[in-house]
Amino acid sequence: MFSASDLRKGLKIQIDGDPWVITDFDFCKPGKGTALYRCKMKNMITGNTMDKTYRSVDKIEKPDLEEREMYYSYPDGEFFVFSDAETYEEMRISKEFLGKKIYFLIEDSLCQVLLFNGLAIDVSLPTFIEKEIAETEPGARGDTATNVTKPAKIDNGYEIQVPIFINTGDIVKIDTRTGDYAERVSKA
Amino acid sequence: MTTEELKNIKARLEIRAGLISAVRAFFDSRGFMEVSTPVLINAPAPEEYIEGISAAAGFLRTSPELQMKQMVCAGYEKIYQLGPCFRKGEFGSRHRPEFTMLEWYQTDIDYKELMDFTFELIKESVFALKASYEIEYQNETVDFSQAPEIINVADAYQRFTGKSVENADLTDEFDTLMVDCIEPELGKGKMTFLKDYPANRAALARLKADNKEVAERWELYVCGMELANAYSELTDPREQRMRFAEARRVRKTNGFVEYPEAEEFFAAMEKGMPECAGCALGIDRLVMLLSDSPDIGFINPDFA
Numbered sequence: 001m002f003s004a005s006d007l008r009k010g011l012k013i014q015i016d017g018d019p020w021v022i023t024d025f026d027f028c029k030p031g032k033g034t035a036l037y038r039c040k041m042k043n044m045i046t047g048n049t050m051d052k053t054y055r056s057v058d059k060i061e062k063p064d065l066e067e068r069e070m071y072y073s074y075p076d077g078e079f080f081v082f083s084d085a086e087t088y089e090e091m092r093i094s095k096e097f098l099g100k101k102i103y104f105l106i107e108d109s110l111c112q113v114l115l116f117n118g119l120a121i122d123v124s125l126p127t128f129i130e131k132e133i134a135e136t137e138p139g140a141r142g143d144t145a146t147n148v149t150k151p152a153k154i155d156n157g158y159e160i161q162v163p164i165f166i167n168t169g170d171i172v173k174i175d176t177r178t179g180d181y182a183e184r185v186s187k188a
Numbered sequence: 189m190t191t192e193e194l195k196n197i198k199a200r201l202e203i204r205a206g207l208i209s210a211v212r213a214f215f216d217s218r219g220f221m222e223v224s225t226p227v228l229i230n231a232p233a234p235e236e237y238i239e240g241i242s243a244a245a246g247f248l249r250t251s252p253e254l255q256m257k258q259m260v261c262a263g264y265e266k267i268y269q270l271g272p273c274f275r276k277g278e279f280g281s282r283h284r285p286e287f288t289m290l291e292w293y294q295t296d297i298d299y300k301e302l303m304d305f306t307f308e309l310i311k312e313s314v315f316a317l318k319a320s321y322e323i324e325y326q327n328e329t330v331d332f333s334q335a336p337e338i339i340n341v342a343d344a345y346q347r348f349t350g351k352s353v354e355n356a357d358l359t360d361e362f363d364t365l366m367v368d369c370i371e372p373e374l375g376k377g378k379m380t381f382l383k384d385y386p387a388n389r390a391a392l393a394r395l396k397a398d399n400k401e402v403a404e405r406w407e408l409y410v411c412g413m414e415l416a417n418a419y420s421e422l423t424d425p426r427e428q429r430m431r432f433a434e435a436r437r438v439r440k441t442n443g444f445v446e447y448p449e450a451e452e453f454f455a456a457m458e459k460g461m462p463e464c465a466g467c468a469l470g471i472d473r474l475v476m477l478l479s480d481s482p483d484i485g486f487i488n489p490d491f492a
Contacts (some may be wrong), residue, residue: 005277027280030371031417032391034237035277053364056442063223146372 002060007037014063015052019044019116029149040056044114045121066115072105072125080105082113082123093120103158104129104176130185131155133170136162149181189489200479200487203317207475208270209288211315214309220246220266220292225255227272231450234435235391239276239444241285247447248274251468252291253392254453259423260293260464261456268292270471281483282413282473293466299393299404299420303381303463306416307336308410310379310474317478325411325477334378341385344370353386374409381406392431393419404435408469410477418467 009025023158024040027036037054054060070082070091079092080102091113095102104125114122136152149161154174162181163170169188172181189197230246233254240247249255252269259267273289274384294302311332315321321333345353349365354396355361383406388396390403404420413461432449440446475487 027283028367029237029280029283029365030366031414032235032237032389034365036363037342038367053368055360055364108413122372 002062003034004037004054004058004060006037006055007054012063012065013041015060018046019063019065023049024082044116064117066118068076068113068115070111070113071108072111073107082111084120085100085110091120093123098123100158101125101176102178103154103156104174104179127176128173129176130171131175133162133166133168133172133188136166136168138167189491194489197489200475200481201489203479204471204475204487205208205399206317207313207471207478211270211309211471213316214312215268215292218266218305220268220294221264223256223259223267223269223468224271225249225252225269225273226457229255231448231453233392233450234432234439234447236438237442238364240447241274241276242270242445250275251289252468253466253468254450256291256293256400256466257461258453258456260295260421261421261459265462266293271431281485282476284472284484284488287484288471290471291466291470293421293464295462295464297417297465299383299406299465301487302418302420302467303336303338303406306418306469307379310408310415314478322477323480325480326482328411329377330375330410330477331378336379336381337374338381338383339374341382344374348373357386357388368445371409371414372412375411375413375451380409382409383407387489390422390431391417391419391423392428394422397468412471413477414470415466415477416469419465421461421464421466423457423461423463425454425461428457429454 007022007025009022011022013020013022020040020041020043022041026035026038028038039054040049041052042049047163069085071085071115072080073083075142076092078095078099080095081090081092083090096187101123106129109126112124113120131154133152137150148164150164151159151160152166153159160174160179160181166172166184171185173182173183173185175182196291215222227249228243228246229249232240232247232250235250238250240250251273256267256269269291271289272286274286276285311321314332322329322331342353344366345351345356349356349369350406351365356365374382377451384402385405387401387403390405393403393405396402396404406418407414408416472484472487476484479487481487
């Protein structure tokens with residue numbers, strides 16, 4: 001259990017069985033009254049936010065959270081298999097849960113998996129990955145503007161917006177947090 | 189705090205310096221005497237939820253209240269003090285464990301007359317500093333020359349929480365409702381005095397002669413920020429001892445440190461304490477308002 005004086009920005013707590021992260025925190029104290037701890041927090045599963053004020057006597061549950069380093073191994077039907085970097089223990093994470101991250105999985109890349117009560121609630125891939133452009137309209141020669149974009153597909157069919165000068169066969173860097181084009185690595 | 193940070197904070201510290209000059213000029217023009225009581229003391233007032241910081245063989249003062257009241261008992265009729273006070277563990281956007289308190293006492297007035305005096309003090313100090321009665325704080329305009337809003341604690345609970353203050357107390361929500369629902373509504377565009385606290389939150393205030401359920405205490409708010417706390421002072425040493433005993437009991441339950449009894453203060457009180465009223469005002473908070481600072485850290489150079 002945490003006591004109210006442990007509360008601070010970034011602390012992860014449990015309320016009604018859900019993990020929450022404190023996104024904003026302030027100590028306050030009304031005239032001659034008790035210390036109060038005002039928190040803004042975000043549900044780590046649903047992303048919902050709420051405000052809650054704790055009194056100094058309040059106790060707060062500690063969530064069972066564990067961050068593990070895992071290598072992505074291989075796809076298996078509706079699942080993707082990761083293996084623990086230390087124990088090699090395998091974990092299957094569903095396609096549905098991973099969402100568009102499935103397009104950025106690279107075999108043997110090291111990922112951070114956040115577990116709540118033993119179940120994955122967040123997977124962080126390497127921030128940047130490199131992919132080859134499989135299909136896009138030919139680039140306009142000499143046009144180096146980066147603010148004008150066009151659609152392009154990478155090898156697994158994922159579509160991103162790229163600058164006009166990118167050509168099929170170019171290698172580009174993609175930010176896995178947003179799924180957006182970051183920069184060109186090399187020309188075809 | 190780095191040299192660069194100190195350079196950046198200079199404009200705000202000029203406001204602080206100007207405010208302090210204006211405050212001194214106001215008190216001096218009203219015949220008050222500035223006093224300096226010790227910062228290092230043996231016996232702080234035992235208050236339920238304020239914890240002292242130990243230093244040497246005693247404590248850093250949490251307020252200069254008991255020492256200044258001893259002076260009042262000794263015949264000092266109008267005194268004020270500006271200086272640091274210390275409260276353990278209080279750190280937030282409006283709190284620092286070390287802060288500057290303005291505290292003053294005047295004999296033969298009550299909390300209502302003190303309200304008028306405090307209104308003038310702030311109004312005139314703001315004008316001396318800004319050459320205007322209006323300020324902008326976090327995109328809200330405040331006009332310090334406008335007659336203040338005066339609201340009873342009981343009415344504030346009813347109006348802003350829909351609950352009676354008695355109910356809020358019973359369910360242990362007095363403080364949380366105050367912070368979440370009431371304070372943000374106070375001091376909008378002008379000063380608000382929140383007055384007549386329930387007797388169990390009297391602290392060192394006397395109870396109303398015609399209604400012992402209510403204490404003659406007020407707090408001043410501007411833009412939802414608490415600036416000052418004031419009382420018609422309790423002058424009865426027997427009742428004062430009972431209140432301290434109760435505060436000690438609560439402190440003990442909450443694991444707060446045990447202070448020595450303030451015997452010298454009681455000795456002074458027992459010889460006779462004149463009717464008086466006193467107020468404590470957080471200078472840093474007023475500087476925050478006048479420098480449009482959202483966080484007290486903006487106006488406090490934190491030296492490592």
